[in-house]
Amino acid sequence: MSEARIIKKYANRRLYDTAESRYIALDDIRQLVMDGAQFRVVDARSGDDITRSILLQIIVEQEEKGQPMLSTRLLEQIILYYGDTLQSFVGTYLEKSMDAFIRQQQVLQDQMESMLQMAPSSAFKDMAERNLQLWKSMQDNLMKAYVPGAGSGGADKKNKD
Numbered sequence: 001m002s003e004a005r006i007i008k009k010y011a012n013r014r015l016y017d018t019a020e021s022r023y024i025a026l027d028d029i030r031q032l033v034m035d036g037a038q039f040r041v042v043d044a045r046s047g048d049d050i051t052r053s054i055l056l057q058i059i060v061e062q063e064e065k066g067q068p069m070l071s072t073r074l075l076e077q078i079i080l081y082y083g084d085t086l087q088s089f090v091g092t093y094l095e096k097s098m099d100a101f102i103r104q105q106q107v108l109q110d111q112m113e114s115m116l117q118m119a120p121s122s123a124f125k126d127m128a129e130r131n132l133q134l135w136k137s138m139q140d141n142l143m144k145a146y147v148p149g150a151g152s153g154g155a156d157k158k159n160k161d
Contacts, residue, residue: 005032005039009050015041030058 005019017024032039041054063070081090
């Protein structure tokens with residue numbers, strides 16, 4: 001595995017990418033995350049690792065744009081656990097939950113891609129037929145529940161009597 005790329009943050013709030021020898025913005029760091037690049041952000045003066053605070057800044061920026069991902073209630077619930085004995089457990093739980101969600105999304109995406117590569121038209125036809133059968137079954141069950149004698153067996157019984 002390659003060594004983590006170093007981004008230096010200077011007192012003037014500018015970020016310097018040492019790997020590319022250029023100043024970058026928070027959007028560039030966000031792109032590094034999206035690309036899966038390994039990096040660390042360090043304070044240029046002290047050498048302290050400030051990666052987490054930079055990532056939090058990116059989250060705040062993203063939350064202010066468009067539709068937020070983190071509801072007020074979720075943020076309140078997270079804040080409740082700061083200083084609590086369960087703080088490290090909650091952090092680990094959230095991280096593991098997000099990892100599982102990402103894995104499930106990848107499996108679903110892989111399945112859809114393989115299904116479409118095999119035979120896109122027949123795959124959609126099969127899916128439509130299954131959905132139609134489920135819809136018919138749901139309608140039959142609703143009819144049985146709300147209309148006395150309705151459904152596949154009720155009408156036939158009436159006619160035979």
